[in-house]
Structure formats: structure tokens, C-alpha cells
Amino acid sequence: MYDFSEQQIERYSRHILLQDVGVEGQEKILNAKVLVIGAGGLGAPVSLYLAAAGVGTIGIVDADVVDLSNLQRQVIHFTNDVGKAKVKSAKEKMLAINPDVKVNTYHTFLDSSNALDIISNYDFIIDGTDNFPVKFLINDACVMAGKPFSHGGILRFTGQTFTHLPGTACYRCMFKEPPPPGAVPTCSQAGVLGAIAGMLGTIQAAEALKYILGIGELLTNRLLTFDAKTMKFHTINTRKTDRCPICGTHPTINHLIDYEQAACELKK
Amino acid sequence: MANHTLDITNEHCPMTFVKTKIKLAQIAKGDTLEVLLKEGEPLNNVPKSTSEQGFEVLRTEQVEGTTWKVIIKK
Ligand SMILES: [Zn+2]
Numbered sequence: 001m002y003d004f005s006e007q008q009i010e011r012y013s014r015h016i017l018l019q020d021v022g023v024e025g026q027e028k029i030l031n032a033k034v035l036v037i038g039a040g041g042l043g044a045p046v047s048l049y050l051a052a053a054g055v056g057t058i059g060i061v062d063a064d065v066v067d068l069s070n071l072q073r074q075v076i077h078f079t080n081d082v083g084k085a086k087v088k089s090a091k092e093k094m095l096a097i098n099p100d101v102k103v104n105t106y107h108t109f110l111d112s113s114n115a116l117d118i119i120s121n122y123d124f125i126i127d128g129t130d131n132f133p134v135k136f137l138i139n140d141a142c143v144m145a146g147k148p149f150s151h152g153g154i155l156r157f158t159g160q161t162f163t164h165l166p167g168t169a170c171y172r173c174m175f176k177e178p179p180p181p182g183a184v185p186t187c188s189q190a191g192v193l194g195a196i197a198g199m200l201g202t203i204q205a206a207e208a209l210k211y212i213l214g215i216g217e218l219l220t221n222r223l224l225t226f227d228a229k230t231m232k233f234h235t236i237n238t239r240k241t242d243r244c245p246i247c248g249t250h251p252t253i254n255h256l257i258d259y260e261q262a263a264c265e266l267k268k
Numbered sequence: 269m270a271n272h273t274l275d276i277t278n279e280h281c282p283m284t285f286v287k288t289k290i291k292l293a294q295i296a297k298g299d300t301l302e303v304l305l306k307e308g309e310p311l312n313n314v315p316k317s318t319s320e321q322g323f324e325v326l327r328t329e330q331v332e333g334t335t336w337k338v339i340i341k342k
Binding site: 009017022024 | 287293320
């Protein structure tokens with residue numbers, strides 16, 4: 001059995017008390033490797049909760065530096081981090097919360113050249129990105145590599161999320177391909193209520209922990225959506241489709257694609 | 269005579285049960301654990317939580333004064 005120090009027993013006591021976690025579950029968490037793609041609105045709460053939970057290895061991918069306009073929702077970055085690489089800022093906060101965790105930083109854009117290589121080192125992947133091209137890239141890479149992942153998206157007052165395990169519905173089973181550039185506003189164009197990021201990101205963190213622990217029912221073959229203005233949550237049943245271009249019976253996609261990004265995203 | 273012993277007379281809730289769970293995780297299935305604890309909160313809650321989480325509480329008896337022992341089978 002894992003040799004818990006007195007401090008670890010105290011730190012993780014609220015997990016150890018849970019029948020579904022206990023000592024064995026906390027050991028699984030400490031041995032787990034989770035990759036968080038995007039150190040922004042969703043990546044912030046995900047990273048903080050995974051680090052606090054004691055996820056042993058956390059990878060974080062982001063090419064950006066912290067901007068003042070991020071601080072309204074990206075709660076892992078503080079005012080004096082403006083100008084700093086987001087992955088560095090995020091790593092500092094995760095280690096400050098919990099020195100037990102190991103954080104690997106990837107100060108780069110995820111693209112077709114590095115996606116499979118980066119995800120190969122992790123048990124579970126979190127999509128905390130803010131644009132369609134990379135969401136499809138993450139989906140395709142995870143389906144190809146047989147990796148489970150949590151999809152997350154937020155816009156204005158709304159959020160959506162689902163969890164993919166090999167053999168269950170993927171992003172392309174629900175949405176065939178990215179909308180054309182400029183057809184759909186990104187959250188930077190349309191605005192987003194900062195707290196929405198926390199609502200959705202913490203759902204993703206909980207899904208990652210449930211997966212690690214092997215407990216409960218994941219959001220597989222279900223798309224969870226909510227609208228914070230009415231505070232109504234809906235679950236739409238989905239399914240793996242035979243005609244899916246990536247996970248179907250005759251897949252037409254056999255390599256990763258770098259879709260064009262919307263103009264406003266290229267500008268920054 | 270139990271196979272293992274644990275003294276949680278100096279612990280407070282919820283560390284009383286946390287320490288009990290840690291010890292139970294370390295022992296073999298079928299082994300017994302004797303837990304020394306204080307009456308009041310620990311005696312009221314530890315045996316109850318232990319059986320709720322699937323362990324068998326064989327018996328509870330007073331040792332001396334406010335100190336009790338609980339014998340648990342994993
Ligand atoms: Zn699919």
C-alpha cells in the first residue's frame with residue numbers, strides 16, 4: 001500500500017472518508033496522469049481541483065501568456081502574472097496548492113504534429129480549449145489513440161460537456177466538422193460570464209476523478225448542457241454513429257487535421 | 269485477541285475514522301483490528317461508520333474509565 005505521510009492523511013482525509021474513494025481511491029488519484037489542454041477559463045478550475053485532489057502527474061498545454069482580460073474568469077492566474085506564460089503561472093499555483101503533484105508544462109499550441117505525442121503520456125485528457133479547430137483535433141487524436149477525454153465548451157451564459165471513452169460517442173458523432181471560420185462567435189468575441197467557466201470546469205474535473213476512481217456513471221453517450229440565466233440543466237442522449245468519419249465503421253479521417261481558425265483568433 | 273491494534277484516543281473527528289480506515293487498508297482481509305477510542309463522539313461514530321462502509325464490528329467493550337475498545341473484522 002502507498003505509504004501516506006501524516007500530512008497526506010490529513011490533506012486527503014475528506015477523500016479517505018468517502019466509501020467510494022478511501023485509501024485505495026486516493027492511491028489511484030496519486031498515481032494518475034491527467035493532461036489539461038488550455039490554461040484558460042476551463043483549464044483554471046480543472047487544474048486547481050486536480051492538483052488539490054492530488055492527481056500525481058498533471059500536464060498543462062497552452063501557448064499564450066496571461067492577459068489582463070483573462071483574469072475575469074481564469075482564476076488560476078493573478079494580477080501580477082500578466083505577461084507570464086500561462087503554463088508557468090498555472091504550474092506555480094498547482095504546486096502552491098499541493099506540492100505532492102508533478103506538473104509538466106507544454107508552452108506550445110496543440111496541433112497535428114504534436115497532439116498524439118503529448119497525449120500518449122496521460123490516462124485522461126481534458127479539453128479546456130476555446131476554439132473549434134483544436135476541439136476536433138483533440139477528439140480525433142484521442143479517438144485514434146484510444147484515450148478517454150472530457151469535452152467542454154462555454155459561451156455567454158451557456159456550457160456543454162460530455163465524456164468520451166473508447167467505444168462511446170465522440171465529438172464527431174454529434175458534430176460532424178467545425179463550422180466555417182467566422183460563422184460562430186468564439187467566447188472572446190461573444191463574451192462569457194466568468195463563473196460559467198467554473199461551473200463547467202469543475203464538472204470536467206469531477207469526471208476525470210470519477211474516471212480515475214472507476215466510480216459512478218460518466219457523461220458518456222450523454223451531452224450535458226446548461227444555461228446559467230435560467231439555471232436549467234439538460235442531458236441529451238447521444239450515441240456512437242456508424243457513419244462517424246473518425247470512429248464509425250468506415251472512417252474517412254485517418255490523419256489529424258489542422259483546421260483554419262477564425263480570423264480574430266489568428267490576430268491575437 | 270485481535271491481529272492488529274490502533275489507538276485513536278488522542279484523535280478528533282473526523283481523523284478518528286480516517287485513521288481507522290487507513291489501518292484497515294493496511295491489514296489483510298479476514299484479520300481483526302482492535303481500536304482503542306474515547307467514549308462520546310468517537311464511540312458513537314467510529315463503529316457506526318465502520319459498519320456502514322462494509323466492515324464487520326464484532327464487539328465493543330469498555331476498557332477503563334472513558335476508554336473503550338472496538339473489535340473490527342476486515
Ligand atoms: Zn464518432
